[in-house]
Amino acid sequence: MHGKELTEHVVFGLGWIYLILVVMNAAWTVRSYKSRRHFELPEVFGGAEVPTAGIWAAYTAILMMIATAHFTGASNPDDFLLTMPDVIRNWINLMANPVSFFAASTGLFCLMIMFRRWLVQDHIGWLLLNASLVFTALSMTDYDFRQIVGKPDNVPIVAMLFIVGFFTWLYFKKAVENDDRIDQGRPLLEQENNEKVLVWPDLVYTELICMVVVTAGLVLWGIALQAPLEEPASSVKTPNPSKAPWYFLGLQEMLVYFDPWLAGVVLPSIILVGLMAIPYIDFNKLGNGYYTFNQRKFAVITFMFGFLPLWVAMIILGTFLRGPNWNFFGIYEFWDVHKLEALNNVNLSEYLWVYSPLNSMFGGLPTAPAGAGALEGAGYIFLREGLGIVLVLMYFFALPPILAGTVFRRFYLRMGFLRFMVLANLALWMASLPIKMVLRWSVNMKYIVAIPEYFFNI
Amino acid sequence: MSVGDYIRNSQIWKSIFRHPAPYDRRNRVIVMLTNFFLHLHPVNVRQQGISLSYTWCMGGITFFLFLVETITGVLLMFYYRPTLEWAFNDILALRDVVTLGIMREIHRWGAHAMVITVWLHMYRVFLTGSYKPPREFNWVVGVLLLVLTLLLSFTGYLLPWDQLAIWAITVGSNMARATPFLGHEGPGYQILNIGGYDLITNASDARFILLGGRFVGEETLNRFYILHCVAIPLVVATLIAIHFWRVRKDGGISQPL
């Protein structure tokens, strides 16, 4: 509708992706054949035992046919049938919004941790990899998806998704294995085969190979994709959307919920200070120098929550799903500049003074009479925003002692006052983003404390 | 005597490499101790310290990417002039005129890759608990390196001087306007005033210092160019040296006690 759905080029390129999938899965079939694993068919099919290799072989054959179809059918892109079905596209576009995105990423995060034992099986990992690759390939048949994902600068972000996914999986695999070993009193993975070896040749050659591979990768990447260069800079033509470099898009996304002084200055500083503080507040002596989950659940969950849903997922959101006017767009949706989104966010003080019985008693927000001095003006502001100020102060000053006395009592006793306070404050800062998000989505909360007179909005 | 032996026994070769070829155990030890580039490493390590599935090799790749960026960056500097008149045109020429012109591509993709590998390196260091004593301080050095890597990338983003560049930097640096006390739209800036005159205005606040002006212009280009090509790389190189030094002084790559 907005552009040509498919071109010869794209179909042909996708053929290559499927061909790579064929090769990958052929290798996997061989591996599976050697392992002699069997798979029991459901009763309906007679309950027979089939080697899993058979299933992978069949899947590989289907991929082979799909790849061939792409190579032979490329000349007629308009009639090409192997595309992402419209039903799915429309459904995903319809479901996509910041709320469901955040809920989904957080939900997946929880599922991943709960079902880590199931997840770390080799064939499950392989299955997920295949599913995500096929999904990406199918999505590439959509014009709008290609427009965003295919931007040269965005390619590394797509790659990053797969890489981060892989390493997270690898971590859980090793951690689960080690946790079992610890329970059974066996030596850790890292303690096996840990004798001393000479750096030359063992390490030096590994490094050499690594350098060659990275260089080759960069050269290929450089030949395949040209570095972007847009029109010459013009300070009058503002692009819409204007986006910061991709690695800051998590921060830019926070601007939706916080004012620049918080999202752009205070929160990033806190993130950095918080990162630097980690070694000094983590009092847990266990889990130093090996992968484990059970021995340091709190630390791992907190760090991963910060890294996966709050950092990586926010970058994805900011890069792929935020279009003109920073509106939200589904992955298959056209970036319409005229898309309108009703914004009727309300400050806490307005809830208190305007949308409550207080309105009829005091006649709206307390405002300083004309000609009032600075001090008197400030007094009125405190009156107006008093509730929000008290809430924020309580959040940062009353909550930590309460936590220390209740849920986190054991932490507090082991950490001591200073460490605990630092930890609690950092955790509260981190939690402030999801809290503000939920407030925004549920009750259209704009600012908890709104003092635009002094650029002080929280 | 083979040609190889002949060369290795020549006076010139021996004057450069102060040891025989590392073919036997003794010389494999000596090479690590006498070669400038290799003495970064210890002579021997525990198997785990070099296991790919343990370190993910991400620190090493980050370092290698830093070297790649340095080399391609120097090559780019031969062609690039950081002025409003030339910046964009030089980049165009790099693409259209320069033979084998993929230096800019390698530099840009290498920069993206470096950001990702730094994150993954930090991720693995966290997940193996390698920041715990005695490595706390090296983690702090690491966080500084992380920030500087991002800043390197950010300052470089402006240099092509196209629409992508100036608006990304504009959006990014607009935040500085809101710095508490030091930004002219930040909370509390009114406090810094003398006799009714604000000290913090749009021509004196944090953003102005960053940009060298009230908007992204020629001074900004100059400032970012120097930060990108000289100032930050020097700091990063120094910190990397400290980082590696500490890895060894803290007992090598972490491992179970």
Ligand code: HEM
């Ligand atoms: C320019 C950026 C960086 C470079 C070039 C770099 C390089 C390296 C290298 C080569 C190692 C040896 C082990 C390995 O490869 O994993 C290492 C270890 C280490 N790095 Fe980094 N690093 C960087 C950034 C960081 C960051 C962002 C952090 C954490 C916030 C960090 C914390 C550490 C720690 C604690 C170790 C010791 C790990 C251990 O003993 O297992 N580094 N770094």
